[in-house]
Amino acid sequence: xxxxxxxxxxxxxxxxxxxxxxxxxxxxxxxxxxxxxxxxxxxxxxxxxxxxxxxxxxxxxxxxxxxxxxxxxxxxxxxxxxxxxxxxxxxxxxxxxxxxxxxxxxxxxxxxxxxxxxxxxxxxxxxxxxxxxxxxxxxxxxxxxxxxxxxxxxxxxxxxxxxxxxxxxxxxxxxxxxxxxxxxxxxxxxxxxxxxxxxxxxxxxxxxxxxxxxxxxxxxxxxxxxxxxxxxxxxxxxxxxxxxxxxxxxxxxxxxxxxxxxxxxxxxxxxxxxxxxxxxxxxxxxxxxxxxxxxxxxxxxxxxxxxxxxxxxxxxxxxxxxxxxxxxxxxxxxxxxxxxxxxxxxxxxxxxxxxxxxxxxxxxxxxxxxxxxxxxxxxxxxxxxxxxxxxxxxxxxxxxxxxxxxxxxxxxxxxxxxxxxxxxxxxxxxxxxxxxxxxxxxxxxxxxxxxxxxxxxx
Numbered sequence: 101x102x103x104x105x106x107x108x109x110x111x112x113x114x115x116x117x118x119x120x121x122x123x124x125x126x127x128x129x130x131x132x133x134x135x136x137x138x139x140x141x142x143x144x145x146x147x148x149x150x151x152x153x154x155x156x157x158x159x160x161x162x163x164x165x166x167x168x169x170x171x172x173x174x175x176x177x178x179x180x181x182x183x184x185x186x187x188x189x190x191x192x193x194x195x196x197x198x199x200x201x202x203x204x205x206x207x208x209x210x211x212x213x214x215x216x217x218x219x220x221x222x223x224x225x226x227x228x229x230x231x232x233x234x235x236x237x238x239x240x241x242x243x244x245x246x247x248x249x250x251x252x253x254x255x256x257x258x259x260x261x262x263x264x265x266x267x268x269x270x271x272x273x274x275x276x277x278x279x280x281x282x283x284x285x286x287x288x289x290x291x292x293x294x295x296x297x298x299x300x301x302x303x304x305x306x307x308x309x310x311x312x313x314x315x316x317x318x319x320x321x322x323x324x325x326x327x328x329x330x331x332x333x334x335x336x337x338x339x340x341x342x343x344x345x346x347x348x349x350x351x352x353x354x355x356x357x358x359x360x361x362x363x364x365x366x367x368x369x370x371x372x373x374x375x376x377x378x379x380x381x382x383x384x385x386x387x388x389x390x391x392x393x394x395x396x397x398x399x400x401x402x403x404x405x406x407x408x409x410x411x412x413x414x415x416x417x418x419x420x421x422x423x424x425x426x427x428x429x430x431x432x433x434x435x436x437x438x439x440x441x442x443x444x445x446x447x448x449x450x451x452x453x454x455x456x457x458x459x460x461x462x463x464x465x466x467x468x469x470x471x472x473x474x475x476x477x478x479x480x481x482x483x484x485x486x487x488x489x490x491x492x493x494x495x496x497x498x499x500x501x502x503x504x505x506x507x508x509x510x511x512x513x514x515x516x517x518x519x520x521x522x523x524x525x526x527x528x529x530x531x532x533x534x535x536x537x538x539x540x541x542x543x544x545x546x547x548x549x550x551x552x553x554x555x556x557x558x
Contacts (some may be wrong), residue, residue, distance in 0.1 A: 101239050102127070103209035110200030114191035119200065120358040129178055134238055137540075139325045140498050141507025144233050145272050147246035147347035206531070215247065224248060227344055245344055252343040253352045260501040276521065278433045278480065278487035279365070279547050284526045287493030301462055303358035303474035307514040309493065310524045313542060316510035316533040320346070323445075323498025323505070327383050330439065330494065331544075332536025333341070333383040334392065335359050339535075350383040354391055354442050362393025364544055365435055371395055373426055377403040394437075398422060411465075413441045416472035427487075442468055445497060445548050448516060458499050469493075473514075481522035488547050489516045492539065513539060515546060 109119035134145035167265050214220055223374055224232050224244040226356070229250055232241045290299035309312045319329045320339055331349040332338065335356050339346035357363065362372035375398040396472040402422060403414045419440050428434055447461035473491050479488045492509030517525045534542065 101207075101211070101243060102396075104211065106202050107200045107202070107204030107207055109205070111197045111204060112200070112444050114193035114197045114200075116196060122211070125178055125181070126194045130238060132174060134233075138505075141321075141325075142507075143229060143322075144238065145242070146229065147242045147249060148351060151348060151351055167430060178545060180345055189237060194469075220244075227346060229347075245347075246348070249344040249347075249351075250346050253277050253355075256355055274486045275433075275534060276488040276517070276547055277433050277471075277485045278430065278483065279370070279433075279490075279543070280423060280427065280476065280480065280487065281435075281437045281490040282423070282470070282472070282476065283326070283333065283437070283439045283492060283494050284443070285326070285440045285494060286306070286445065287440075287466060287469045288496045289465055289502075290463055292508070293496065294459065301467065301470035303470045303477070304514070307473060307477065307516060308512075309529070311514040311529060312525070312527050312546065313530045313532055314512070314514040315531050317492050317513040317539060318510050318533060318535050319493075320494050321495045323495060324455065329536045330410065331494075333359055333492075333540050334437070336361075336364075336537050336540035339538040348478065350385075350388065352387045354384070357388070357391040360392035361543065362395075362435060365393075365395050365548065367395075370433045372416050372433045372437070373398055374433040375402075375422055378421060378439075378441055385535070396430065398426070401466070407432040411442065413444055416442045416468045417441045420472045420475045420479065423476065424483075427480065427483055427485075439494075440469065440472070443497075444498075447497070447499060459502050462497055462499055462502075467528070477516065477524070479517075480518055481524070484520060484522050485518075486520050487518040488543075490514070490539070491516075491527045515542065517546065 106119050106123045108123050137142050321328045327350040372394045373396045374389050374394045377400050380397050380399040423436050443465040447458045492513035
């Protein structure tokens, strides 16, 4: 890979020394980026991260805010040096440029041959990113995992045990007319995160005591990767079944549309809305979700920009207002899947003058998510319609010095049912720790009749 990159840069610049320096600089940039990502998110750079390059430029605050000042300065300096060097040291040296093309071509041919050998085919057969990076190095692992991802993507998805055996239809006296699923940004139990019982979230505790089912949601990401949790809940496939697609399942989710919750609930019966106060092009949701059966995408255009006193993102309270507005206007069974954004980091840099430490700011925002849960329970109760409310966190926050990679990753979830009088039905109050894909099947079991459930899983 290094020789192929060197040949390409030599063909571009016509300067052998410059090409060599740029190869070293690019390797250094990858290592620095991977190191920064491991420190913040607990895993090294992945091949799938390259798919986010466009999103980095559209929404830089999501990514650069996680970097320390020296990381940003190093990156900017490296890019400035690269472009300056290309401009200043560029040479019209045809023999060297042709030689560069030859080096690049021969190197790529050798790579192609090596890829076909038996020793290579035995490398990285199953996803284990930490082990493979330690054993093979960062760049070879990026290449191998990309090749494995291509193979897994071509195989497509087939019905698996998780599609039929992970949940059972729940006998219900009445089926819900409203199904509300809320994926709350960076929502985790601060008592578990920080060991301080004074930080207990009152609405979460009340919901746990009244829930049909509650427990830990065993998410795989830490500090980011909302789409891994979102994919599991919406499309119902565990990461073990995804293979190398697990690192960014949304890259291929458009091929899994038949397995999505709106389709399985039944498009002929349910109207499905996806609510998220952000750019729907993020992770290609604007194309994937309509194919998945959502009849309406309620994006940033449906929300007023947050005021300076509210922070940088649309508040959870505003999202709850929109959910309740859509629920109130529903004239047929309606499925509302909402993704919040208010509690997206970085914390203590939200622009609020009174923002305190990282811990104080996170706790202020996680309480906003908890207030949203209470607001939804009260608002759905006032609807006087049979309803099912599912509320969960997408991942834990990455807060230096307070919540860091290496420990538990689970977040809380609750499933509550309300009857036609707006009363919460406590029933068994079952505690179960499950994966996002298992939550998908639990939702189907609680929201559909046995006949509809069997049809959805056939």
